[in-house]
Amino acid sequence: MQADPNPMKRKRKPIKSKNPKKKKTTTKPSGAMAAVAEAKRRKPSKRMLKLFKKRAQNYHSDSDDDDEEEVVEEGRRGEATPSDGNDEDGSADSERGGGSEGDDEGDGEGGHRGGITRFDEGCRAFRVAFSKIMKRKLPNDALGPMLSAHKKLVVEKLVEEEAEHKAKGEAKKEKILALEKGHVKLANFLDAKEKSLIKIATKGVVRLFNEVSKAQISQRGLNPSRTKVAKELAKQRKRTFSPELKKSSTQGHGDHLPFNSSKLSNSVEKENDDELGWAPLRDSYMLTSSKLKDWDKMPDPAASVGQDVFPMESSSSDEE
Amino acid sequence: MARFKHNARRNKKWGSAKPPVLKKQPPSVDHVTGSKIPKSFVFARGKLPGPLKQLELDLRKMMLPYTALKLKEKKRNTLKDFLNVAGPMGVTHFLILSNPKSVPHLRVARTPQGPTLTFEIHEYALAADIARSQSRPRCPQDLFKNSPLIVLSGFGAGGQHLKHLELMTIMFQNIFPTIDINTVKLASCQRIVLLNYNSEEKLIDFRHYSVRLQPVGVSRRIRKLVQNHQVPDLRNLQDVSDFVTKAGYGSESEPDEEAATVSLASDLDRVNRASTKSAVRLQEIGPRMSLRLVKIEEGLCSGGVIFTEFG
Numbered sequence: 001m002q003a004d005p006n007p008m009k010r011k012r013k014p015i016k017s018k019n020p021k022k023k024k025t026t027t028k029p030s031g032a033m034a035a036v037a038e039a040k041r042r043k044p045s046k047r048m049l050k051l052f053k054k055r056a057q058n059y060h061s062d063s064d065d066d067d068e069e070e071v072v073e074e075g076r077r078g079e080a081t082p083s084d085g086n087d088e089d090g091s092a093d094s095e096r097g098g099g100s101e102g103d104d105e106g107d108g109e110g111g112h113r114g115g116i117t118r119f120d121e122g123c124r125a126f127r128v129a130f131s132k133i134m135k136r137k138l139p140n141d142a143l144g145p146m147l148s149a150h151k152k153l154v155v156e157k158l159v160e161e162e163a164e165h166k167a168k169g170e171a172k173k174e175k176i177l178a179l180e181k182g183h184v185k186l187a188n189f190l191d192a193k194e195k196s197l198i199k200i201a202t203k204g205v206v207r208l209f210n211e212v213s214k215a216q217i218s219q220r221g222l223n224p225s226r227t228k229v230a231k232e233l234a235k236q237r238k239r240t241f242s243p244e245l246k247k248s249s250t251q252g253h254g255d256h257l258p259f260n261s262s263k264l265s266n267s268v269e270k271e272n273d274d275e276l277g278w279a280p281l282r283d284s285y286m287l288t289s290s291k292l293k294d295w296d297k298m299p300d301p302a303a304s305v306g307q308d309v310f311p312m313e314s315s316s317s318d319e320e
Numbered sequence: 321m322a323r324f325k326h327n328a329r330r331n332k333k334w335g336s337a338k339p340p341v342l343k344k345q346p347p348s349v350d351h352v353t354g355s356k357i358p359k360s361f362v363f364a365r366g367k368l369p370g371p372l373k374q375l376e377l378d379l380r381k382m383m384l385p386y387t388a389l390k391l392k393e394k395k396r397n398t399l400k401d402f403l404n405v406a407g408p409m410g411v412t413h414f415l416i417l418s419n420p421k422s423v424p425h426l427r428v429a430r431t432p433q434g435p436t437l438t439f440e441i442h443e444y445a446l447a448a449d450i451a452r453s454q455s456r457p458r459c460p461q462d463l464f465k466n467s468p469l470i471v472l473s474g475f476g477a478g479g480q481h482l483k484h485l486e487l488m489t490i491m492f493q494n495i496f497p498t499i500d501i502n503t504v505k506l507a508s509c510q511r512i513v514l515l516n517y518n519s520e521e522k523l524i525d526f527r528h529y530s531v532r533l534q535p536v537g538v539s540r541r542i543r544k545l546v547q548n549h550q551v552p553d554l555r556n557l558q559d560v561s562d563f564v565t566k567a568g569y570g571s572e573s574e575p576d577e578e579a580a581t582v583s584l585a586s587d588l589d590r591v592n593r594a595s596t597k598s599a600v601r602l603q604e605i606g607p608r609m610s611l612r613l614v615k616i617e618e619g620l621c622s623g624g625v626i627f628t629e630f631g
Contacts, residue, residue, distance in 0.1 A: 198602050201514040201529055204471035205600050208509070212501045219502060 357497045359386045360413040361402060363393045368419050371446060375424075376417050378447045378607040382513070382528055383415070384464040386497065399621060406431045413495050414620070426611065428491060429620050436621050437491060439611035442523060447606050458603050460510075463530055468511035470496050475517045484616060484627045485517065488524075506533075512602065522629075524613070528606030533598045 362380045364373070380389055393402075402414065416427040424444070429436040451457040470492060475485045492515055499509070509531060516525040534543070542564065545552055557563055616627040 194604075197514060197516055197525060197527055198529070198604070200473050200516060201471055201512050201527065202600055202602055204473070204514070205469070205509075205512055205531060205602070208469065208501075209506060209600065212504060212506060215501045 356410070356412070357386055358412040358495055359410055360415055360495060361388055361391060361406065361411050362415040362417070363391055363402065364417045365399075366418050366420070368417060371444075372417060372419060372424055374446045374448065375444055375607055375609075379415060379417070381447070381464060382468065382511075382606050383495075384467070386467060403432060403620070416621075425614070426609075427621065428495070430491065430494070431620060433619055433623075435487065435491070435626070436617040436619070436623075437488060438614045438617070439524070440614050442610045442612055444610075445608040450604055450606070450608060454603070457605075458530060458532070459605060460530075463510055463605070466508040466510060467497050468513045468528070469499070469509055470513045470515065473514065473516045474519065475515075484613065487616060488517075488613065511605075522612060524611045526607075526609040526611060527604060528608070529602040530605045532601045532603060534601055 360383050362376060362383060364376050368376065380387055380391070405411070406414070412431055414427070414429045414431060416429065418425050418427070424441040426439045426441055427436055428439070451459075472489055472492060475489050496513070512529045512531060514525070514527040514529065516527075517523075518525065544550075552563060554560070554563060612629065613627075614629050615625055618624045618626055
C-alpha cells in the first residue's frame with residue numbers, strides 16, 4: 001500500500017466528485033491533494049514521533065470508555081490543532097485537509113487521527129479501536145452518558161424507582177384483595193350456626209330414610225299380586241304423605257317443605273293408578289274410585305294444604 | 321374371502337383392531353320414574369379469579385354424575401354455543417358463574433327458554449378450605465356416583481307464599497333428579513344438598529354434606545373393631561369380656577344422635593343391618609355458599625325481569 005500511490009489517487013477521485021461540499025472547507029482544493037500525498041510520503045517529524053510514542057504508551061483503550069467516542073471525535077479536531085501548533089502552517093493545513101479528506105473516505109481509514117498516524121497504520125489503529133468499541137458493552141445507563149451531575153441524577157432515579165415499587169406493591173395487594181372478595185377462609189369450622197344447619201339437614205335425611213324404610217318394608221311384606229299391592233301402596237302412600245304435608249306446613253319456622261321425593265310420589269301415584277293395568281280393567285273401576293274416596297277421607301285443612309302444594313306442581317308445568 | 325384374510329392380516333401387522341366400544345351414555349330418562357333426568361352444565365362467563373375457578377370446579381363435582389365434569393369453555397364461546405350443544409345432549413339446566421364488578425354471581429337457568437335466577441354470592445368457601453379445616457375429611461370413592469338429595473328449608477316460612485320463593489324451590493328441586501322411594505337404595509343416597517332460607521337476611525345458605533350411617537347402641541370400641549379390622553390391644557385386660565363391656569367415653573356428638581336414628585330398610589353394609597337402628601351422621605364436603613337472590617328473568621339471561629331484589 002505504501003509503494004503504490006496510484007490506488008490512493010484512484011480512491012480519491014470518485015469521492016472528490018461525491019462530496020464537493022467538503023472540499024469547500026479546505027482552503028486549497030487542488031493543491032491539497034498533492035500536498036496530502038506529499039505529507040503522507042513524508043515521515044512525521046521527530047517531535048511528532050515522540051508525541052506518538054508517548055501516546056502509545058499511555059494509551060489504554062479500556063479506560064474512559066464513555067469518553068472514548070467523544071474523545072475520538074474531539075480528538076480528531078483537537079489533535080489536528082496541536083498538530084497545527086506543532087508543525088508549520090502549510091503542513092497543518094494539509095493535515096487538516098488530509099484529516100477531513102480522510103474522513104470522507106468510505107471506511108474512514110486513517111481518518112480520525114489523520115495528523116497522528118500514517119495512513120496505513122491508521123487503518124490498523126482504527127480497526128483495533130473500532131473492534132474494541134464493538135466488543136465493549138455499553139452501560140445501559142438510563143441516565144444517558146456520563147454527565148457532570150451524574151450522582152444527583154442517580155439518586156433521583158433510585159428514589160423514583162422505589163416509589164414506583166411501593167405503588168406497584170400496594171396496587172398488587174389491592175388487586176389480590178379484590179379477587180378474594182367474598183372468599184371466606186374458614187376460621188372456626190363448627191360453630192353454632194353450622195351445627196344448626198347440620199341438624200336441619202339431618203332431620204331431612206332422617207325423614208326421608210324413614211319414609212323409604214316404611215315404603216320398602218311394607219312393600220316387601222306384601223307379596224306382589226299387582227293390582228292389590230299397588231292399590232294398597234297407593235293408599236298407604238297417600239295416607240302417609242298427607243299427614244307429612246300437614247305437619248310440614250303447620251310446623252313453625254325451620255320446617256321442611258316436602259322435598260323432591262314427595263313431589264315425585266305425587267306424580268308416581270297418579271301414574272300408578274294408571275299403570276296398574278288399564279284403569280277400566282280394575283275391579284274397583286268407577287265403583288270405589290280411590291280419588292273420590294280419598295277426598296272424603298282427607299280432612300279439610302289437609303285438603304287445603306294439598307291445594308297449596310299442588311299449585312306449585314301446576315305452576316311448574318305451566319312454565320315447562 | 322381372500323380380502324377378508326388380507327384385512328385380518330393387515331390388522332395384525334399394524335396393531336390389533338379393537339372392537340368398537342360403545343360408550344355408555346348416561347341415561348336421559350330415568351327408568352323407574354319415567355321422568356327426564358335433568359342434566360346440567362356448569363360454566364363461567366368472563367374472566368374469573370383463582371378462587372372462583374375453584375368454586376366452579378367444586379360446583380361441577382357436586383352436580384355429578386349428570387353434568388359435564390371436564391367441560392372446556394373458550395373465551396369466544398357465547399351463551400348461544402352452549403345452548404346449541406345443550407339441545408342434542410339433553411342438558412336442562414345451566415349454572416353460570418360470573419364476576420361482574422368483582423362481585424361473584426351465580427345464575428341458575430333452565431334451558432332452552434326457562435327462567436333465570438340470578439344470585440349474588442355473598443360469601444363462599446371452597447371444598448378445599450373445608451377439607452383443610454376438618455380433622456378427618458372423608459371422601460369415599462363412590463361418593464359422586466349418585467346424584468345428591470336436596471333438602472329445602474325455610475322457604476315456606478311464615479305461611480307466605482311469595483312467588484319468587486316458590487319459583488326458587490321448584491327450580492332447585494328440578495335441578496336434581498327425583499328419586500322413587502319405593503325402589504331407591506339407601507346406599508345410593510350418599511350426598512345431601514341443603515338450601516336454607518333465612519328470611520330476615522334474605523340469604524340462602526347452601527351446604528353440601530356426605531351421609532354416613534353408624535350403628536347405634538354399639539359401644540365405640542366394638543364398632544371401631546368391626547370397621548377397622550384392627551386387632552385391639554388387650555395387654556392390660558384380664559379377659560375379653562372386659563374389652564367388650566367396658567364403657568367407653570362417648571364422643572361429643574353422641575347425644576345428638578337420638579333425633580337422628582333411623583331404622584334401615586335393608587342392609588347397607590356389614591355394620592348397618594336391616595331393621596336395626598342406625599344414626600345418620602353428616603359431614604360437610606363441597607363448597608359452602610351464601611346466596612342472595614338478585615333478580616329473576618323470564619328468558620335465558622334475557623327477557624323481561626320478573627323480580628328484582630332492589631325494587
